[in-house]
Amino acid sequence: MGSSSKKCCCSGGLRLCICVTSILFIVLLVVFLILFFTLLKPKEPRIVSQPVTLENFNIVILWPAMKIQLNVTLGMVLTINNRNYGGFTYQDGVAYVNYHGDLVAEAPIENGSIPARGRHNISSSVTIFADKVIGNSNFLGDYHSGVLNFSASTTLHGKVSMLKYFKMKAASHSSCDISIFVQNKTIDSDCKSKVRL
Template identity: 35%
Template sequence: MKAGSGKGVKICLVVSAVLIAIVLLFVILGFTVFKAKHPITTVDSVTLKNLDVNLDILRLRVDLNVTLNVDASVENPNKVGFKYSDSTALLNYRGKLIGEAPLPAGEISSDETKGFNLTLTIMADRLLSDSQLYSDFTSGTLPLNTFLTISGKVNILGFIKVHVVSSSSCDFAVDISNKTVGKQECQYKTKL
């Protein structure tokens, strides 16, 4: 009976060693090849679609209607897909929210860059009480900012889920006289 029980122990040790090796292989792959990387959100361009400005000198007021086309992209450098939830692109004037555009939920495949074409329209009623708008209008430039955040999950090896938030903030100025968008300065941030 001793010879049979030794054979069972050897089989148990071999099976255990193979299982440990497989688990170690998955852990090593999870922390190297399939390691979660930051999605990169980029504002590729901001173009002026529409600009209507009327100056009311008697009331020292500017009536403004601005529509911007914002081309943004999200690059997924991971070896697995990135699923993101509904989001919103925001348009700000001197720190005040003046416009937004929805970004519907979706998925970005591994090593894919997905482009988004967003249309942002200024909510003029939010600007009517801003005293700086009149001085910006008379100076000829309108300082604006776009802010885009995408939040989602990267699924690694089918059982490891990593939550990821990627955002970009771009400052730029609209030249009122020739209706063009000036130089952009963008900052990008990603949290795993």
């Protein structure tokens, strides 16, 4: 009699222990899922193209040979704001500059990483190939109008890592319309950025 009631007690205690453990596991799982889909959910990094700067601009027209010498260097800065609670790692990239559809400059962007909730500036100097600009059929017309119009684009591919196990690919694309004013050697730019997860 005593041994059967003892078995019954042990069996009831084991069931209670399993029930409590199961409930705690379910509660912890629900809390983790809520945290993951709200606070820890991977978010796209915010990437902002800063206004392009004119680091160097010099144009000389030699008469009467009508020889043109042009020297242009642009400063480009991308600001990446990693809003995640995990790191963002991006691969090597290239910044391209076009003049009326012709590629006139490119500059490499080295890979790097940004810690959780961190911010990072990627800067690059781009020297424009003068002969490609001068050789373009639009150059003389643009020069006489006083404005040289360029476009720049950059695409970065990377990954957002959460808790070292969850990784999500991200690609950011930025583009800028750039106007260089010949007479006063100033620059104006309008930049936009897009991110795809």
